[in-house]
Amino acid sequence: MKAIIPVAGTGTKLRPHSYTQPKALIPLANKTVLSIIIDQLKDAGVDEFIFIIGYLGDKIYHYIKDKHSDIIAHFVGQEDRRGVGHAVSLTKDVVKGDEILITLGDTICEYDVSEVLRSPGSLIGVRKVDNPKDFGVAEIDTNGIIESVIEKPNIPKSNMAMVGVYKIAETNMLFDCLEKNIAAGLLSHGEFSITDAIKCMIDNGVTFRSFKVDNWFDAGNKETLLRSNATLLKKIGLEADAAQYQNTVIIPPVSIGKGCSIENSIIGPNVTLGEYTSLNQSIVKNSIVGAYCNLYDIVLEDSLIGSDTSLKGESRSLNIGDNTSIDLG
Template identity: 30%
Template structure:
C-alpha cells in the first residue's frame, strides 16, 4: 500500500488511499478482514508495505497496528523507499516472507466464499469478467491449473481476471524467485513485477490454481469508489452483521433510505439521505437531499441536492451543485 493513489485525487492528497473510508471503514481494514474470513484460520502476522514516512506517518502506522492486533496478529511495518513495482514492494517485506502467506494490493475489496486448494503451491484469486481484453487474465490447462498470465489479451485466453490477491503455500519460494528477478534486473514498464517471480515458479513446475471471488470492487478513482461504497453498503445491509447507524448520531426530521452508513456523532437535520450514502463522524448535514454518495468526517453540508458525490474531511459546502468531487478542507459557501 505504498502508492500515492493519484487517480483518486483530490481525496488522496491528504489521506492515503487505502485509509479512505468506504461504507464507514478504511479500505484496507475491510480488505484485511474480508481476507481473514475467506482463510478461515488464525493469522499470525500482518505485514504492511508503506511508502514515504512523511506521507504514511505515525497515525497510519498506529491504525494498521491496531487492525492487526484486533485479528490476533503481530503487526509488521515495512517501507518501500522507491516506487519500483509490485515485486520490489513485496521484497521490501523480505523478513516476513516465509511459510503460508497471502499477498494483496490494498485498493480493492472482495466478497468471496471458497476453500483454498491444499494441492496447490499457490492460488491466484480471480473474477469472471465480461471484457477480459481490458485485464490481466489467467490461462488454464485441462486440469484447471494456471499455466500462464496474459496481460490484456488481444484474442480470447480466458474470462478470469487477476484481481491482485495471491496465496502461497510457502511464500519463501516466491521470495527466492523475486530475488532472481532483482538480480537479473528483469523489469516491465520500468518496474519489478510480481508476475515475473510467478512465471519463474511456473517454469519450475509449481502448481497454481484459481480462487474465484463473487464480487470484486475497485477503489481506484472517485466514480468507482462511490459505486463500491454503494455495493458494500448493500452487502452489509443484507448480512446484518454491522450496525450501520450509530447510536450517537443525531437525527432531526431526517428520512434515511437504506442502505446507509451514519457514523458517530453525525448530525442530520431536515434531510433525506439514501440510498447508498455513507456519512462520516461529526459531519453535519442540513436541509439537503443526498443519494449514492460518500461524505467523510467533520464536514458541514447545507442546502444541497447530491447524487454520485464524494466529499472529503473538514469540508464546508453550501450550494446547489449535484455531481461533485471535493477533497479535504474544501470550502464552498
C-alpha cells in the same frame, strides 16, 4: 501463515483525496477499505500481517495501531515505488520462508478465505472480466491449473483476470524469482510485477491452482469506489433510524458514522457519512462523505467528499479532497 498487504501506492486515480489520505483508508460502507480486508482475514484465523507502506505511510501505521492493535503487525517501507513485485520483494526477511497470502490494499474480494488458507499448494484468485487487457490474466486448463500468466496483455488469450489475491506456499522460490527479475530489469508496463514472478515460478515447475472469487470490489477510482460502496451497503443491509435526526428522511441503505448531526435533510440511498459530519438542508445520494464535514443547503449525487470539508449551496456532482471549504452560493 502471514498476510502481505501492499498499501504504498500514491493513488493517482483518487486524487485529490489521495494527496492527504491513503486510498486504503477511504471510507467504504461502514468501515475503511483496509479494515474490511483485515477483518476478513482475521475472521479466517490470520493474526500476522505485513503492511508495505510508502506515501502517507504514517497514517497507515497509526491507523493499524489504533484500530487493529490485536494483530501482529510488521511495517516495511517502499520508498521507491516500482510495482507490487518490488514491494513484495522487500518483505523477504519478515516472511522467513513461511506461507503467505498477498492481497492488494485497494481491492476487496469475497471468497472462502478459510478454504483457501487450508488448501495445499499455491493458489490465485480469478474472475471473468469484459476488459482483460486492463488486468493480469491467467490461462487456466479444465482442471483449474494455471498454465500461464501475463500482465495487461495487448491481445488477451483469456478473460480470467487475477483479482489481486495470491496464496504462495513456495515463498523461497517466489523471492528468488522476484530478485532475479529485478536484477534483470524485467519490467511490465514500467513496473516490477508480481505476475512476472509467478510466471517465473510456473516456468520452474511450481503448480498454481485457480479459485474464483464471488465478488470483486475495486477502490481504485471515484466511479468504482462509489459502485463498490453501493454494493456493499446493500449487501450488509445497513439501516439508520431517521427518528433520531430532526426533520430528516433516510432512504436505505446508508451508513452514518457516530456523532453525526443531521437536520432538514434527505439522505440516501447508497450513502456513507463519516464520523462527526454535520448536514443541514441538504440532499445526499449515492455518495461518500468523509469525517468532520459540514454540508449546508446543498444537493450531492455521485460525489466523493474528503474529510474536514465545508460545502454550501447548489447542486453538484463533486470530487473534493480533505480540508476544503467551498461556497457555491
